[in-house]
Amino acid sequence: MNQSNRRPIVATIFRFILAGVLLYAGGIKIMEPHGARDAIFAYRIFPPSWGNVLGYALPLLEIGLGLLLAMGLFVRVSAMITAILMLSFVIGIASVWARGYSIDCGCFGGGGDISPAGRAARYTQEIIRDLVFAGMGLWLFFKPRTLLALEKI
Amino acid sequence: MAKDSKSAKAAREAAAQARAEANAAERSRERKVRLIGGIVVVLVMGSLLAIPLMSGKNKSTGTNSSAALPKGVTSETFGVKVGPAWTAANADKIPMLQIWEDFQCPACGAMEKASGATILQLADEGKVRLEWRPTLFLDEKLSADNTANGNPQSSLRATNAFGCAVDQGFAEKFHAALFAAQPSEGKGYSTADFIAVAQAAGMTDPALTKFKECEAAKSYNGWANNSYAAFQKDGISSTPDGILNGTELPSQTLFTPDAITKAIADATKQ
Numbered sequence: 001m002n003q004s005n006r007r008p009i010v011a012t013i014f015r016f017i018l019a020g021v022l023l024y025a026g027g028i029k030i031m032e033p034h035g036a037r038d039a040i041f042a043y044r045i046f047p048p049s050w051g052n053v054l055g056y057a058l059p060l061l062e063i064g065l066g067l068l069l070a071m072g073l074f075v076r077v078s079a080m081i082t083a084i085l086m087l088s089f090v091i092g093i094a095s096v097w098a099r100g101y102s103i104d105c106g107c108f109g110g111g112g113d114i115s116p117a118g119r120a121a122r123y124t125q126e127i128i129r130d131l132v133f134a135g136m137g138l139w140l141f142f143k144p145r146t147l148l149a150l151e152k153i
Numbered sequence: 154m155a156k157d158s159k160s161a162k163a164a165r166e167a168a169a170q171a172r173a174e175a176n177a178a179e180r181s182r183e184r185k186v187r188l189i190g191g192i193v194v195v196l197v198m199g200s201l202l203a204i205p206l207m208s209g210k211n212k213s214t215g216t217n218s219s220a221a222l223p224k225g226v227t228s229e230t231f232g233v234k235v236g237p238a239w240t241a242a243n244a245d246k247i248p249m250l251q252i253w254e255d256f257q258c259p260a261c262g263a264m265e266k267a268s269g270a271t272i273l274q275l276a277d278e279g280k281v282r283l284e285w286r287p288t289l290f291l292d293e294k295l296s297a298d299n300t301a302n303g304n305p306q307s308s309l310r311a312t313n314a315f316g317c318a319v320d321q322g323f324a325e326k327f328h329a330a331l332f333a334a335q336p337s338e339g340k341g342y343s344t345a346d347f348i349a350v351a352q353a354a355g356m357t358d359p360a361l362t363k364f365k366e367c368e369a370a371k372s373y374n375g376w377a378n379n380s381y382a383a384f385q386k387d388g389i390s391s392t393p394d395g396i397l398n399g400t401e402l403p404s405q406t407l408f409t410p411d412a413i414t415k416a417i418a419d420a421t422k423q
Contacts, residue, residue, distance in 0.1 A: 030201055030204055031204075056202065059201075060198045060201060060202060063197070063198060064194050064195075064197075064198045067193075067194045067197060068190070068194055071190055071194075073186070073190040073191070073194075074187065074190075074191070099403065150186050150190055151183060151186060151187060152179070152183060
């Protein structure tokens with residue numbers, strides 16, 4: 001009993017962290033649709049013509065997932081999609097890194113460090129961050145029972 | 154005894170039925186919650202969709218075909234072509250290097266410092282068809298800082314001034330002097346900066362007077378916006394962005410004099 005009581009607490013914390021991250025990330029992207037589109041261009045993974053659609057769709061997806069996780073609805077599915085989303089960010093950053101592009105040109109107050117060492121530190125940090133979020137998503141996928149949720153599992 | 158077990162059975166059945174009913178009620182509540190929650194989320198997402206669609210509408214950056222172009226610039230790319238290779242007899246055999254840059258972008262200034270002179274020398278020697286393609290994407294990003302410093306739309310104004318310098322035959326020198334005078338990010342360029350840059354580039358009267366008039370008249374704002382529209386259409390996002398014969402170069406190559414020299418030499422052999 002004691003143990004099964006502890007688990008929902010961890011899952012609940014993860015749920016709210018992910019909800020906050022998704023709502024924040026989606027929120028700043030949707031306020032600046034050109035920025036989101038430019039960021040997608042910068043990764044040079046999708047053809048440029050996809051940039052506009054993805055630039056609109058990505059923040060909406062993030063906000064949708066964030067709302068569902070915040071309310072505690074469809075937690076299992078939302079957590080799975082969130083984990084996939086985070087892992088695809090990791091792949092995106094890794095691929096940009098491997099191809100030798102410097103995405104943050106320092107034009108957005110991002111420090112402007114274009115030295116290879118500074119870039120490596122920055123990319124590593126972002127990859128670890130997204131992996132942690134993906135891990136939280138996976139945890140919720142396997143343990144979707146949380147406190148303060150609208151749905152009862 | 155028999156009667157008792159009968160009533161006990163009835164009680165069990167009643168309890169089971171009550172549980173089943175409670176379960177059914179719970180499931181139906183659950184369905185309702187999920188349905189309503191799902192609809193709310195879809196509605197929120199739908200209304201949010203309106204934000205980018207609306208803000209996107211007043212920002213359609215189309216091409217203004219009547220805008221004046223600096224000397225030598227064509228409406229094909231709106232870029233400034235540098236060096237004798239463009240008009241050489243074997244021009245099609247000489248590699249073409251197009252560089253997207255924003256005059257406010259610190260990374261562009263860093264690139265200019267690192268490999269700008271090398272690239273320019275190769276262009277002057279006719280070894281590469283160099284084209285500078287200005288973009289203005291930082292005007293939007295730095296709008297608040299630029300305005301606070303009294304230099305709004307610094308990328309647009311710098312590109313306009315650059316166009317005016319091109320007309321006076323000072324494309325290369327003004328370009329170098331402008332980057333040499335690049336202010337810290339967000340501070341922006343003032344009109345006095347442009348005149349100082351023109352003088353630093355060696356411009357004197359009567360060219361300087363013509364430059365000042367052209368700059369003040371915003372003669373090439375239209376051209377600058379057209380070049381920016383081409384930037385958006387091509388889906389370029391970060392600057393500086395070097396494109397050698399249509400292939401984007403890794404920034405490492407663009408920033409390293411030896412690497413860019415080698416890349417251009419390799420592209421020539423074919």
